[in-house]
Amino acid sequence: MSDTDDTELVRKSMNGDRQAFEGLLVKYERPVYNAAYRMLHSAEDAQDVTQTVFLKVYEHLDSYDPRYRFFSWIYRIALNESVNCLKKQNRTEALDREPASDMRGPAEETGSEQLESGIQAALMSIKPEYRTVIILKHFVDCSYHEISQILDISEKKVKSRLYTGRQLLRDALDKSGMR
Amino acid sequence: MAIEQDILELIHADIDGEISGGDRERLQAHLQSNPEAQRKHDEVAELCQALDGIEERAPPAHLKHLVLDALPAVKAREPKREIPFWKSLLVAPPLHYVGTFAAGSLVTFLIISSNQIQEGAFNGVTDLVGTMSSDIDAGPADTTINITDQMLAGTIKAHRSGPILVIDFDLMSMQSVEIIATFTDPDVWFNGFAQLESEGTSVSAETGKVTLRMSGKRRYAMYLHNASASSATVDLQFIAGGRTIHEDSLTFRGSR
Numbered sequence: 001m002s003d004t005d006d007t008e009l010v011r012k013s014m015n016g017d018r019q020a021f022e023g024l025l026v027k028y029e030r031p032v033y034n035a036a037y038r039m040l041h042s043a044e045d046a047q048d049v050t051q052t053v054f055l056k057v058y059e060h061l062d063s064y065d066p067r068y069r070f071f072s073w074i075y076r077i078a079l080n081e082s083v084n085c086l087k088k089q090n091r092t093e094a095l096d097r098e099p100a101s102d103m104r105g106p107a108e109e110t111g112s113e114q115l116e117s118g119i120q121a122a123l124m125s126i127k128p129e130y131r132t133v134i135i136l137k138h139f140v141d142c143s144y145h146e147i148s149q150i151l152d153i154s155e156k157k158v159k160s161r162l163y164t165g166r167q168l169l170r171d172a173l174d175k176s177g178m179r
Numbered sequence: 180m181a182i183e184q185d186i187l188e189l190i191h192a193d194i195d196g197e198i199s200g201g202d203r204e205r206l207q208a209h210l211q212s213n214p215e216a217q218r219k220h221d222e223v224a225e226l227c228q229a230l231d232g233i234e235e236r237a238p239p240a241h242l243k244h245l246v247l248d249a250l251p252a253v254k255a256r257e258p259k260r261e262i263p264f265w266k267s268l269l270v271a272p273p274l275h276y277v278g279t280f281a282a283g284s285l286v287t288f289l290i291i292s293s294n295q296i297q298e299g300a301f302n303g304v305t306d307l308v309g310t311m312s313s314d315i316d317a318g319p320a321d322t323t324i325n326i327t328d329q330m331l332a333g334t335i336k337a338h339r340s341g342p343i344l345v346i347d348f349d350l351m352s353m354q355s356v357e358i359i360a361t362f363t364d365p366d367v368w369f370n371g372f373a374q375l376e377s378e379g380t381s382v383s384a385e386t387g388k389v390t391l392r393m394s395g396k397r398r399y400a401m402y403l404h405n406a407s408a409s410s411a412t413v414d415l416q417f418i419a420g421g422r423t424i425h426e427d428s429l430t431f432r433g434s435r
Binding site: 018021022025026029030033034037043044046047050051054055058112115116119134137138139143144159162163166169170173 | 187188191192195197222223226227229230231232233234235236237238239242243245246247249250386
């Protein structure tokens with residue numbers, strides 16, 4: 001689906017077309033939920049954030065500026081909400097936190113699940129500003145330019161954060177013996 | 180020997196597919212003559228491959244439903260009402276308050292309980308009531324509880340309306356009472372709250388548990404969604420002055 005489709009769905013949603021908003025929800029529910037999950041490492045919190053994001057989007061459709069791409073707007077809200085959630089719950093020192101309730105014990109995990117757990121733990125150990133860029137690049141599949149639009153920072157800064165974030169991630173994986 | 184910054188940038192850009200033709204040739208030439216840079220390229224590529232290989236998580240099936248259910252209530256915060264909402268309640272059959280309040284209360288509740296909303300965005304349940312047009316059919320009660328305690332008296336009725344489990348409270352308490360409703364079935368989740376005749380009941384929820392606080396004479400309803408449509412049980416614990424004054428269970432029949 002193109003940006004034009006998004007613009008049309010937003011326009012119809014603003015006119016009270018519920019099905020149009022459902023179209024946006026169907027398209028963005030999964031990536032928004034996944035971005036929130038990777039930011040927060042909690043299915044419950046990711047669900048709360050996703051709900052809040054769509055309610056805020058719906059409530060503030062009037063303030064959406066069609067000169068900008070819709071996905072930039074919704075991902076920005078999603079990441080801001082996730083960061084707010086982290087701040088509220090004091091989860092920035094995430095390596096110290098208890099495992100999320102939906103996580104299985106190490107003995108029960110398959111190889112790919114262990115890798116995912118290790119990477120997620122490493123992600124949670126780095127600062128949100130680096131985590132955000134890595135999530136947008138690798139879990140939302142955004143280009144440098146798209147990330148710069150979403151975060152409202154220069155492409156140069158996107159690259160810098162991405163390279164540093166990857167190095168920190170790699171260091172954390174080394175430290176945890178994942179490599 | 181440290182890898183030059185511009186080569187490092189080209190390595191990342193190459194792996195991210197954001198490198199231009201000329202820069203790619205330059206990088207390839209450098210990598211062929213510099214094993215350390217090649218090693219770095221391999222390391223970054225390995226990390227990126229691991230990140231890209233992580234499978235997406237599926238959102239809970241009910242998430243879309245929860246968001247869509249909440250939408251009319253949010254939108255309805257804006258329009259002006261021609262008559263005060265409390266007047267419209269007076270002409271409504273008592274049990275019809277269920278549908279009238281459900282969506283608005285649901286949105287507020289979800290937001291309050293998830294602590295996601297910024298301060299000042301909503302002032303409380305009363306900001307959002309009166310926003311849903313459809314009613315929920317009251318139907319016959321599956322379970323009726325009569326309480327005749329010195330501290331608390333009244334009736335609680337439970338019935339099902341499709342996938343919605345309605346718990347209708349009509350109670351009078353001598354002091355502040357906390358009512359804890361617990362349900363262990365993962366297919367059951369909180370779906371809304373409404374109150375009639377008064378606005379003195381507070382509510383908070385988490386997975387498998389809803390807590391209500393009230394005092395005086397109160398009439399209100401709590402809604403749960405049962406995705407599986409099977410029978411369900413909700414346990415109720417009434418606490419006043421730090422001690423349990425009553426315990427009971429509500430059983431809902433299956434809808435099939």
